[in-house]
Amino acid sequence: MCVALAAAPEVLVSQDVSKGLIRPGEVWLDDRGEMVQAHGGGIIRFGKTYYWFGEDRTPSNDPEKRYVGCYASEDLVHWRFRNQVLKLSDPELLGPNWVLERPKVYYNTWSKKFVLYAHLDDSHYKLARVMVATSDTVDGDYQYVKSFRPLDRESRDIGQFIDDDGSAYLVFESRPTRGFFIAKLSDDYMSVEKQMSLIDAPLEGGAIVHYKGLYYAMGSHLTGWRPNPNVYATATSLSGPWTEFQDVAPPETNTYGSQSTMMLKVQGTKGTTVVYMGDIWRPKELFDSRYLWMPLVIGDGRLTLPAPRDWMLDVKTGMGSVVK
Numbered sequence: 001m002c003v004a005l006a007a008a009p010e011v012l013v014s015q016d017v018s019k020g021l022i023r024p025g026e027v028w029l030d031d032r033g034e035m036v037q038a039h040g041g042g043i044i045r046f047g048k049t050y051y052w053f054g055e056d057r058t059p060s061n062d063p064e065k066r067y068v069g070c071y072a073s074e075d076l077v078h079w080r081f082r083n084q085v086l087k088l089s090d091p092e093l094l095g096p097n098w099v100l101e102r103p104k105v106y107y108n109t110w111s112k113k114f115v116l117y118a119h120l121d122d123s124h125y126k127l128a129r130v131m132v133a134t135s136d137t138v139d140g141d142y143q144y145v146k147s148f149r150p151l152d153r154e155s156r157d158i159g160q161f162i163d164d165d166g167s168a169y170l171v172f173e174s175r176p177t178r179g180f181f182i183a184k185l186s187d188d189y190m191s192v193e194k195q196m197s198l199i200d201a202p203l204e205g206g207a208i209v210h211y212k213g214l215y216y217a218m219g220s221h222l223t224g225w226r227p228n229p230n231v232y233a234t235a236t237s238l239s240g241p242w243t244e245f246q247d248v249a250p251p252e253t254n255t256y257g258s259q260s261t262m263m264l265k266v267q268g269t270k271g272t273t274v275v276y277m278g279d280i281w282r283p284k285e286l287f288d289s290r291y292l293w294m295p296l297v298i299g300d301g302r303l304t305l306p307a308p309r310d311w312m313l314d315v316k317t318g319m320g321s322v323v324k
């Protein structure tokens with residue numbers, strides 16, 4: 001039986017995608033029966049297919065390399081493994097335990113290239129750059145191009161935002177300025193061109209959605225892998241002004257143990273669902289980190305992440321419903 005999204009939370013049961021259920025926090029298996037490795041990830045739609053990219057933390061990966069996993073789905077529930085689209089050796093002499101996190105892929109209609117951004121760092125997180133890799137196909141082998149500091153600023157966690165008009169933006173956390181940058185990519189997406197906003201709040205795990213005339217920006221506080229109360233603000237323009245930040249969930253839940261990575265807007269024939277995509281990190285076993293996806297209650301400048309429970313999403317109608 002399906003009930004309204006605002007209904008009271010229920011206890012979680014085990015994962016079962018065969019029934020089309022999304023079960024927040026449960027193991028998510030791909031078409032091979034293996035755990036989806038797309039942590040700190042992002043999703044783009046290409047044609048009728050959604051592609052989910054993220055950190056691939058498979059334990060048998062070569063420890064000298066860093067990997068990005070790519071999965072495909074038409075319904076956002078059943079995911080087919082496509083490829084480890086990046087299998088990168090240390091590209092900048094970063095040394096042991098170098099870092100590649102939060103990969104995001106954009107499609108550039110002018111160059112017809114897929115452009116992958118990720119946070120690139122040394123083990124002490126001092127490099128604070130983004131890296132760029134490209135591919136001619138969405139799930140091909142991406143080739144490393146370069147790394148740089150966007151707008152010459154330190155950049156650690158990154159987020160991706162594509163507006164309704166197709167404009168592409170990078171969100172990045174910049175520690176010295178204690179701020180959250182929103183910046184426009186260049187026409188070919190190969191560089192970061194223009195600052196839209198510097199929100200005066202030290203937040204990471206940045207995510208943005210444009211919903212019914214308002215921009216909603218979300219992020220977490222800086223507590224490393226530990227979850228904290230994620231917050232959001234709104235603005236009528238990406239250049240602000242932004243409202244004060246407010247909690248997305250009761251603060252004592254620490255965002256139900258998760259950290260934001262993206263808000264995905266699913267528009268259908270009957271309505272629009274905005275999906276909160278969060279990571280439940282397991283720092284000692286990163287491959288076993290889980291995903292918390294829930295439909296947000298959003299509108300009129302308010303945004304709430306409901307307590308996790310099983311739900312279903314119909315990408316054709318755009319409707320989400322929790323399941324009792």
Ligand code: GAL
Nearest residue numbers: 040101157204205223224225
């Ligand atoms: C988090 C960040 C993750 C990762 C982690 C390392 O704050 O969101 O992407 O960098 O710190 O401690």
